[in-house]
Amino acid sequence: MLRAKITKSVGQGVEEFMLDVEFEVRQGFTILFGASGSGKSTTLRAIAGILTPDAGRITIDEEIFFDAERDINVPARQRRVGYVFQNLALFPHLSARENIEFGMTGLSKADKQQRATAILTALHIAHTASRKPKEISGGEAQRVALARALSCAPKILLLDEPLSAIDEATKAGIIHDLKLINRDLRLPILYVTHSRDEAITLGERVIVMEGGRVVDDGEPLEVFRTPVSHSVARLTGVENIFTGVVLASNAVGGILKLEVQDENGACRIDIPYADVALQTRLTLAVPANDILLATQPFQAVSARNLLRGQLLSIEDHGNRTVAQVKSGVLWRVNLTRQAVEELRLSPMQEVWLAFKTHSCYRLDE
Amino acid sequence: MGQIDWSPLFLSLRVAVLATALVLVLGVGLAWLLARRKFFGREFLDAVVTLPLVLPPTVLGYYLLILLGRHSALGRMYEALTGHSLVFTWQGAVVAAAMGALPLVVKTSRAALTAVDSDIENVARTLGQTEWGVFWRVTLPVARRGMIAAAILAFARSLGDFGATLMVAGNIPGRTQTAALAIYDATQAGRDNDALVLVLILSAAALLLMYATNKLVNRES
Numbered sequence: 001m002l003r004a005k006i007t008k009s010v011g012q013g014v015e016e017f018m019l020d021v022e023f024e025v026r027q028g029f030t031i032l033f034g035a036s037g038s039g040k041s042t043t044l045r046a047i048a049g050i051l052t053p054d055a056g057r058i059t060i061d062e063e064i065f066f067d068a069e070r071d072i073n074v075p076a077r078q079r080r081v082g083y084v085f086q087n088l089a090l091f092p093h094l095s096a097r098e099n100i101e102f103g104m105t106g107l108s109k110a111d112k113q114q115r116a117t118a119i120l121t122a123l124h125i126a127h128t129a130s131r132k133p134k135e136i137s138g139g140e141a142q143r144v145a146l147a148r149a150l151s152c153a154p155k156i157l158l159l160d161e162p163l164s165a166i167d168e169a170t171k172a173g174i175i176h177d178l179k180l181i182n183r184d185l186r187l188p189i190l191y192v193t194h195s196r197d198e199a200i201t202l203g204e205r206v207i208v209m210e211g212g213r214v215v216d217d218g219e220p221l222e223v224f225r226t227p228v229s230h231s232v233a234r235l236t237g238v239e240n241i242f243t244g245v246v247l248a249s250n251a252v253g254g255i256l257k258l259e260v261q262d263e264n265g266a267c268r269i270d271i272p273y274a275d276v277a278l279q280t281r282l283t284l285a286v287p288a289n290d291i292l293l294a295t296q297p298f299q300a301v302s303a304r305n306l307l308r309g310q311l312l313s314i315e316d317h318g319n320r321t322v323a324q325v326k327s328g329v330l331w332r333v334n335l336t337r338q339a340v341e342e343l344r345l346s347p348m349q350e351v352w353l354a355f356k357t358h359s360c361y362r363l364d365e
Numbered sequence: 366m367g368q369i370d371w372s373p374l375f376l377s378l379r380v381a382v383l384a385t386a387l388v389l390v391l392g393v394g395l396a397w398l399l400a401r402r403k404f405f406g407r408e409f410l411d412a413v414v415t416l417p418l419v420l421p422p423t424v425l426g427y428y429l430l431i432l433l434g435r436h437s438a439l440g441r442m443y444e445a446l447t448g449h450s451l452v453f454t455w456q457g458a459v460v461a462a463a464m465g466a467l468p469l470v471v472k473t474s475r476a477a478l479t480a481v482d483s484d485i486e487n488v489a490r491t492l493g494q495t496e497w498g499v500f501w502r503v504t505l506p507v508a509r510r511g512m513i514a515a516a517i518l519a520f521a522r523s524l525g526d527f528g529a530t531l532m533v534a535g536n537i538p539g540r541t542q543t544a545a546l547a548i549y550d551a552t553q554a555g556r557d558n559d560a561l562v563l564v565l566i567l568s569a570a571a572l573l574l575m576y577a578t579n580k581l582v583n584r585e586s
Contacts, residue, residue: 050487076490083491089484093506102502103492152492 001026002156002188005056006046019043019212022056025156025188029178031199031220032192034209040192041086043209044158047190048083049076060155060188082154082187086161088145090133096120096144097129103152119147123177139170143177150181157181157189163198168318175201196224208232226361227285233363239288239322239332241363246280249273255304255357260284260329267328270304271360283363288334290359293323294352295343305360307331307353314340314347325351369559372539373547374566376455377524380543384462384523385516391463392470392519393512397500399471400478411471418468422528429461429533451533455541458534462523469518477511478504514578521574525567 002025010017019039032040045051047058049065052073058066065074091099100116107115120126123143128136136144142162149157159178163171179202182189193199199206200220208216208223216223216232227233233241244260247268255270271284292298298306309327314335321340323333331353335345345351398404399411417425433440433451443451451457481504489503505512527545534541536550544563551560 045487048487048491050490076487077493077495079491080493081491083488085484085488087482087484089482089488091485091489091503091507093509102489105493148488148492 002047002058002060002190004043004047004058006043006053006058007055008042008046008051008053010042017042017212019046021209021212021214023207023214023217025190026205027186027188028182028204029189029191029202031203031206032190032209033194033196033199033206035194038209039212040209041160042212044083044160044190044192047156048081048158049074049079063155080152080155082149082152082157084142084145084149084157084159084162086164086192088133088141090141090145090148092133095130095132096125096136096140096147099133099144100147100151103148105152116147116151119151123147124173138166139174142166142170142174146174146178146181150185154187157187159189159191161192161194163193163195178202200224225287227363229363233285233361238285238361239334240286240291241283242286242329243281243283244269246276246278246282249276249278251275258282258284262329264326264330265328267307269307269360270357271362272357274362285361285363286331286355286359287361288322288332290355291331291333292354293325293333293335293339293343294354295345295349297352298354301354302356303354304357305353305355309351309353311345311347311349311351314345323351325353327353369562370538370547373542373544374563376458376542377544380455380458380462380526380530381520381523383459384466384526385520387459388463388466388470388519388523389512389516392467392515393474393505395467396471396475396478397504400475414471415468417465417529422465422526423532425464426461426529426532429457429464429529433457433460433533453533453535453537453541455534458526458530458541458543461529461533462526463519465526465529466519466522469522470515473515473518474508474512477508477515480511481507510581510584514581517574517578517581521571521578524570 005022006019008019010019017039019042021039021043032043034040042051046053047065053066053068055068056066057064057068064072065079066072091102094102097116097120100119101112104112104115117126120129123146125140125143125147128140128144133141133144146162163174191202203220206218206220206223207214215229216227223232227238242260242262244258246256247259248257251273254273256273256276257268258271259266259268276282297308307327309325309331312324312326315322316337321335321337323335323345325331325333333353395414399407430452431437433443435441435444435450435452440451451460485507486499486503489499494502525545527549530543531546536542536546542550544567548560548563551557551563
């Protein structure tokens with residue numbers, strides 16, 4: 001297990017940025033999630049020993065990589081950290097095989113070749129062995145970089161947005177291989193991404209970073225479904241975030257009546273009960289996945305929030321379709337293309353929305 | 366027309382080859398320091414290294430005489446090692462030519478080193494390489510075209526050095542008289558043909574070398 005407590009001031013003047021994080025990475029995938037500039041890459045660099053923290057302590061199992069108090073700073077070359085950089089950073093003057101053999105120290109030439117062949121085969125890139133990085137595809141280059149990171153028998157694997165520049169089909173193949181690697185090696189794997197889908201597909205745990213700090217930490221579905229703060233909700237892509245005031249409170253019934261507002265107008269909804277005074281301002285998130293859309297009024301359903309509205313637009317975002325519905329405020333609803341087709345949805349038509357009280361999450365400001 | 370004395374040309378070649386070797390070691394080392402390390406006085410060092418490009422060659426020669434002469438520590442050290450002074454020897458001409466080529470080597474190789482993605486070097490570090498290993502196995506091979514261009518420029522520049530060589534090594538026929546100095550002598554003595562032959566050979570060599578450098582640099586970009 002990796003334990004990291006890192007403080008580092010990066011840049012100067014107006015560009016100065018303070019990284020101050022503390023977290024643990026157990027075996028398996030841990031996702032480091034956040035917008036660009038949140039300090040994810042700086043964190044990886046500190047763990048790898050490419051960048052020296054101002055203060056803190058980094059350990060893996062019983063081994064100390066860095067300890068500011070005890071003046072310990074193990075150089076990068078002795079840490080055995082497998083690192084896939086965002087730009088891959090393959091050695092352009094070496095073939096794929098030579099790139100992979102580069103990190104194998106203390107082995108005979110025959111052993112190196114044998115191990116490189118095994119890794120090349122396992123990652124389905126044996127055919128690229130003698131090619132230079134510029135002669136292979138993006139997906140293949142990705143696999144070579146991964147193979148090279150694994151070649152040094154790493155104690156931890158750091159992957160910095162490894163799938164950001166490749167197409168969906170290739171991505172799915174590599175994710176499959178990453179899962180196999182995870183199953184076989186059971187290494188701590190710290191995986192940086194700003195893609196919610198990647199985080200959910202791969203992650204056993206997600207650490208959300210913003211402005212150089214850890215703002216949330218937990219299981220991906222949990223973190224993404226019930227974001228604890230406005231910033232986490234925004235980062236993790238929760239689509240409906242509103243502020244509102246408490247109009248009525250019903251402890252027995254378990255609900256608060258809230259009027260939410262945005263630039264389009266206002267709308268009254270029910271949210272789970274909490275002990276707050278009337279007229280308290282709250283921030284609220286409703287995931288677009290949790291809202292049902294119908295072309296007729298709902299009848300006899302348990303959901304407390306039933307809204308009539310007007311469909312403004314339907315946008316295709318790859319594997320999901322987002323409908324924008326004005327009902328007081330602007331609601332975003334995730335649909336499938338199949339549903340859009342079968343309901344014969346078209347802009348300006350009247351629709352009904354339904355979502356449960358418990359699909360409304362209060363966010364800390 | 367008398368028999369042309371080719372010895373200045375051969376001496377020039379020998380001086381240029383050795384000066385290139387010397388200035389590559391020194392110049393690439395300095396370039397690496399300037400490109401990869403932050404330290405107090407870095408820009409000052411850069412300016413000092415550039416001086417031979419803009420100073421009169423005689424001034425460079427004068428400094429070298431002071432630095433390498435019998436009264437300097439370096440000069441005495443050299444004499445203790447080899448048994449003779451560096452001044453007024455062909456070895457002195459090597460040093461003079463190397464110093465003249467230093468700015469070209471530092472500028473060219475610094476640009477080539479700066480162009481190497483620092484993450485490639487970082488990866489090499491995470492894969493167990495020492496700083497020396499990173500330089501030899503990654504930085505230098507990736508920047509090789511720029512390095513070759515720097516070597517060609519250094520060779521071409523060394524082949525034609527005049528002023529600094531004259532100050533440090535003198536103009537002793539058969540011993541320290543390089544082609545550039547021989548051209549001067551031949552012109553002064555009215556041996557125009559001898560001068561012309563050497564002029565044409567030096568010009569052709571320089572043209573060829575510059576053409577090769579341009580090809581190399583353009584292929585890189």
